[in-house]
Each structure stands twice: as C-alpha cells, then as structure tokens.
Amino acid sequence: MDINALKDFHLIAASGGIGAASRASGKPKATLSRRLTDLEEVLGVRLIERGGQKLQITEAGERLLSRTVGAIRDIDEAVESAREDTANPSGWLRIAAPLLFSQLALGRLLAEFRRRYPHIYVEVISENRVSDLVDEHFDVAIRINPRSNSALVGRRFARDKLTLVAVPTVQMPVGDGQSAPEIPAIVMSTYSDTEIWRVQDGQCRFTPQPVMRLSSLLTVRDAVMAGAGAAMLPGSLVSQQLEKGELVCWGEADTFTELWVLHTSRRLQSPKVKVFVEFICEQYPTGWFSI
Structure with missing residues (x-):
C-alpha cells in the first residue's frame, strides 16, 4: 500500500472533498483523485462516493480512517523527529581506534567534540587490529594506512x-x-x-x-x-x-603515514557520524598530524 495515497485519503476526508483538499495542500486535484482511485483498487473497496454535493465516506472508508489515524500521526511524528535529529545529533557514537592515536590525541579531541555536541555520547574501543564495523556495531573507525575496502568510505584527515x-x-x-x-x-x-x-x-x-x-x-x-x-x-x-x-x-x-576516518555509507549517513567526520577533519587544517 502506498503510504502517500493513504495520507491523501485522510486529507480528503478531513477537508470535506478533493477540491477542498487541493486548496488546503496545494496538491493538484488530479493527483489526489488518482491516488484515491489507486488506493481503492488496491483495497478492492470504495472509500468515498463521488457525485454528491456533500462528501460521502463509505463504511469501509470510515473503518480505514479510524484504524489508520493513529498510524499516520505516528509516521508524521517519526519523520519530524528524524529531521530534528539531523539538526541536533544525539545518541551513542561507537568508535574503533588504534591504540597509539587514542593515547596521543583522542581524549583531548573527544572532550572538545562533546562540548560541541553534548547530546552525543562516545564509546571508544582502542585496539591494534582491524575491526569489522558492521559485525561489531561500530559507527566509525580511525585507521592508519587502511587498505582499500569497497564496503567503507571516509576521509583522510592527517598525515605523518x-x-x-x-x-x-x-x-x-x-x-x-x-x-x-x-x-x-x-x-x-x-x-x-x-x-x-x-x-x-x-x-x-x-x-x-x-x-x-x-x-x-x-x-x-x-x-x-x-x-x-x-x-x-x-x-x-x-x-x-x-x-x-x-x-x-x-x-x-x-x-x-596516513590517518583516515571511515564509516559504512556515504549516502544518508547518520547525523552523529556526519558531524564527527567533519569535526575530526577540522582539527587538522594543515593536513599534518601533531600532538
């Protein structure tokens, strides 16, 4: 089922008709009418009776409205929450990092990172081995001279x-x-x-x-x-x-020696990963590592 068609059905019902729904939302009447028809065909029932002066919602339409109004509200709230998270990143950020880099620089860097992003909490695992980001549930990895890996993307932030x-x-x-x-x-x-x-x-x-x-x-x-x-x-x-x-x-x-910050996806990366990658690259504007 097309969630947009279901939302447009709610819009039509709340507005009192396709014309009113078009004026309220700015969507073309043809689009709203087509989505309503598509939804009826998918369900195999008529949801709204056409032709009368007043909007007539069928019994099937009433049942669909009552059963889905809460779900539509939850989806809208979830989408809005996701957009807010993009502006205010939060949650736990799990980092895999080599031992020497952790000992020399990471504590100082993370203290400043937390001052900028107080709603992000950080867990670091410092080991001199190549961690599997997916299987071990890491958000990012800092690696020295990493081998090419088609599953990971990232940026070089410093050289030594x-x-x-x-x-x-x-x-x-x-x-x-x-x-x-x-x-x-x-x-x-x-x-x-x-x-x-x-x-x-x-x-x-x-x-x-x-x-x-x-x-x-x-x-x-x-x-x-x-x-x-x-x-x-x-x-x-x-x-x-x-x-x-x-x-x-x-x-x-x-x-x-090259230092890279890596993660698993370039497209739609999580806000906390995005701000961490940008942050650590900003710390070395000359491109050279220093303590």
Whole structure:
C-alpha cells in the first residue's frame, strides 16, 4: 500500500472533498483523485462516493480512517523527529581506534567534540587490529594506512612523516652511496627482515639489525631515548624530543603515514557520524598530524 495515497485519503476526508483538499495542500486535484482511485483498487473497496454535493465516506472508508489515524500521526511524528535529529545529533557514537592515536590525541579531541555536541555520547574501543564495523556495531573507525575496502568510505584527515632517530651519542654510519650500512635498530613486531630504511629522498640507506622487536611505538621511542639503537618513528611522536635535543634526526623517509576516518555509507549517513567526520577533519587544517 502506498503510504502517500493513504495520507491523501485522510486529507480528503478531513477537508470535506478533493477540491477542498487541493486548496488546503496545494496538491493538484488530479493527483489526489488518482491516488484515491489507486488506493481503492488496491483495497478492492470504495472509500468515498463521488457525485454528491456533500462528501460521502463509505463504511469501509470510515473503518480505514479510524484504524489508520493513529498510524499516520505516528509516521508524521517519526519523520519530524528524524529531521530534528539531523539538526541536533544525539545518541551513542561507537568508535574503533588504534591504540597509539587514542593515547596521543583522542581524549583531548573527544572532550572538545562533546562540548560541541553534548547530546552525543562516545564509546571508544582502542585496539591494534582491524575491526569489522558492521559485525561489531561500530559507527566509525580511525585507521592508519587502511587498505582499500569497497564496503567503507571516509576521509583522510592527517598525515605523518616517518623519521629515523637516535640519541646524540649514537653515531650515524656513513655509507659510500652504494651500500646500506648496518645499524642497531629497534623495530616493531611487524618488521620484515628484508626491509631497508631509506631517508633523504632515498639518498641514504640503512640496513636495520634488530636488537629489539616491540609491539608499541611508545615503547620503541623510550628504548631509543635510552640509547638502545635507532628507530623509524612518526615525526609527531618524536617532535618534542627533537626540539629539546634529546634525539637527533638522521633523515626523513619519503613515505607517509596516513590517518583516515571511515564509516559504512556515504549516502544518508547518520547525523552523529556526519558531524564527527567533519569535526575530526577540522582539527587538522594543515593536513599534518601533531600532538
């Protein structure tokens, strides 16, 4: 059954006729008449007797009106409520985020987000794994260098450049331009043994010799600062230590770490998801991640 035809039947009945309903709503008389006829054909009964000076609603029409008036009112209220939610987003927003981003920035960002949108409540699950947004009921995910996924859409909101760092007392080896000298390295547990570290637009190359394999970038940074070796780390994570002279830069890689905010649908996304995506992108106007 066409809900618009049912609503127009209510309009005609309340107005006292098709002409009056047309004048009250601005809808063409032909449209109202056609919808009334379509509704009668679907139901197989006559709802209004035509031809008289006064509107005559049949018994079937009276029964339909009495049984559906509450439903029509509920639908109108639901539609209006949905429009209000668009203007004033509310409810729980469930976010999947990587651990390091959560530790470095997310608490501060969410505090400001809640000040702007006090009717949105936030739950964050911080894990270094790829969560399934649908199966695990997440509204959005923040991911680092995400793989292409046709089921997800989103925006890149920041980039970070990898920087090769060590303490000042560790000497940077000098290569001959052909070879990649070995360096004691602190690496992540995902490190590949065939990896070569290239910095300064590829002009300098180093062969990492892992002395530690760790699962946290913060732990890697702490080990570097304690003099255990060199490491390739996000620039934002070591910017303060570089400024203070606690670490020195051996060069920047020509690859970037990208941060994306992802969700499941571009069309008719929920208001709370829409404002969160816009908010987090606004926090990094230069496109670079900083703490």
